[in-house]
Amino acid sequence: MQFSRLVLLGAAMLATGAAAHAAPLYVKVGSLIDPGTGTVMKDAALVVDGGTIVASGTQRATKVPKGATVIDLGARTVMPGFIDMHTHLTGDAETGAYESLGLSDERMAITGVKNARLTLLAGFTTVRDVGAESYGDVALRDAINEGDVPGPRMFVSGPPVGITGGHCSDINLLPPEYSLKGEGVANGPWEMRAKVRENIKYGVDLIKTCSTGGVFSKGTSLGAAQGTLEELTAIVEEAHARGLKVASHAHGTVGVRNALLAGVDTIEHASILDDETIALAKEKGAYLSMDIYNTEYTLAEGEKNGVLPESIEKEKSISKIQRASFTAANKAGAKMVFGSDSGVYPHGDNPKQFSRMVQFGMTPMQAITAATATAAEALGKPGLLGCLDVGCAADMVAVSGDPLKDISILEKADFIMKDGHVYKQDGIEAVGIR
Numbered sequence: 001m002q003f004s005r006l007v008l009l010g011a012a013m014l015a016t017g018a019a020a021h022a023a024p025l026y027v028k029v030g031s032l033i034d035p036g037t038g039t040v041m042k043d044a045a046l047v048v049d050g051g052t053i054v055a056s057g058t059q060r061a062t063k064v065p066k067g068a069t070v071i072d073l074g075a076r077t078v079m080p081g082f083i084d085m086h087t088h089l090t091g092d093a094e095t096g097a098y099e100s101l102g103l104s105d106e107r108m109a110i111t112g113v114k115n116a117r118l119t120l121l122a123g124f125t126t127v128r129d130v131g132a133e134s135y136g137d138v139a140l141r142d143a144i145n146e147g148d149v150p151g152p153r154m155f156v157s158g159p160p161v162g163i164t165g166g167h168c169s170d171i172n173l174l175p176p177e178y179s180l181k182g183e184g185v186a187n188g189p190w191e192m193r194a195k196v197r198e199n200i201k202y203g204v205d206l207i208k209t210c211s212t213g214g215v216f217s218k219g220t221s222l223g224a225a226q227g228t229l230e231e232l233t234a235i236v237e238e239a240h241a242r243g244l245k246v247a248s249h250a251h252g253t254v255g256v257r258n259a260l261l262a263g264v265d266t267i268e269h270a271s272i273l274d275d276e277t278i279a280l281a282k283e284k285g286a287y288l289s290m291d292i293y294n295t296e297y298t299l300a301e302g303e304k305n306g307v308l309p310e311s312i313e314k315e316k317s318i319s320k321i322q323r324a325s326f327t328a329a330n331k332a333g334a335k336m337v338f339g340s341d342s343g344v345y346p347h348g349d350n351p352k353q354f355s356r357m358v359q360f361g362m363t364p365m366q367a368i369t370a371a372t373a374t375a376a377e378a379l380g381k382p383g384l385l386g387c388l389d390v391g392c393a394a395d396m397v398a399v400s401g402d403p404l405k406d407i408s409i410l411e412k413a414d415f416i417m418k419d420g421h422v423y424k425q426d427g428i429e430a431v432g433i434r
Contacts, residue, residue, distance in 0.1 A: 081125025081395030088343030096306020116151025289339030
C-alpha cells in the first residue's frame, strides 16, 4: 500500500485518531464489491470526507479532490465494513459458567474494551450486542462513540427481558437460598412492559428477549417455549411504540413461531425450523440470525473452558439440526443476516463464520451481503451502513485476493477503515488508534 502525503496521514489519522480530517481521502482499489447490487467494480475509487463517502465510481471517472490524501490499496478487494448482528462483547468464551459469577460489572466492562478492539480489527465495523449485565454494553458503546476506546459501532440491548428461570433473563446456577435473580426477569405482560421501559430509560438501542431455552443456561430446554404469546406481544408493542426493534432468542419451532406472531424483528439462532415457520418469517418480514460456526469451538474447547456438561450435550443435539435449518431457510429465500454469537467463542474469530455460511448453502456474495447490506436493513440503517455509495459511512474492509472465489480470505483483513479512520493497514494494527 502506498500513501501520498504520508506525514499528514500518519499524524492526523493514525497517531492521533482525530475526529475529523483536514483533507479528504481518495481511496484507490483494485476491485470493489457492492453487496447491494451483487456486482463488482474494477479499478474503483472512493472519496471520503468527514467520515462519509462523498464520491464513488471508477478511478477514471472519479477525480482526486484538491489537497486529498491518496490511499492506494493496489489490487486488493474492498467491501463495506462487516456487521455482526449477534455479539456479547463483555463476555469471554474462556470464562466458565460458575467462574462468571465472580466477575464484577466493572471487570466485565473492561473485558468489553478488549473485545471491542479485537472485533474491529477483524473487520467488523458495526455490531449488535444482544445481552449484557448492568448496561455494560451501553457504557462500552458510549465510550467508543466518544473516542475513548477503539471498537465497532454498537447497537445494544442491555439486560435481556424474560421470564423467571428463563434462558436470557435469569441466573439458574445457584440454589434457592442465594436468592439470585436476573435483572431482566419479568412475568406477565405488564411486568414485561415495565422492563422494556426501564431498558429504554437507561439508553438501549433495541430490546432482547427469549422465547425458548438455550444451550448455555442451566435447566432450560431448547425446544420448550418461554413466555406466552401475550407476554412477547407486550414486549414488541412497547418497544415498537418507542421506535426500537426486538430480537428474540429462539431455538425451538414453537418459540420461533410465537416470536414471529408477536412481531419480533429478528430471530436469533432459529435452530429448529420447518417449512411453516420459514414461510411465516418471510410473511412477517423477520430476519434470521443463525450462528453456525460456534458449535465447533464449543464442542472442541467447551469442557476445558468450564462449560456445563448439560450445555455441551445440548450443543451436540442441536448443531446439525441448526445447520440443516440454515440451508433450508436460505434455499427458501428467507431474509438472513450474519450473527456469530461471539463471546461463546473468542472475539475476533467472527470472520470464520463466512466459510460455514457458504458451506451450508450460501454463495460467497450472499454471505457478504448478509453481513453488510441485509444486516443494515435489519438495523434500520440502509443507505448508511453496509454500503459504499455516496452518503454511506466510510467503513471499509480490504483483503488480498478474491473472496468470491475463496471466502476464507475474509479471515485475514489487510485494511480496515471505520468512519474514515484507518485501524489496520497492510495487515498491521495502526499505531496510536483511539
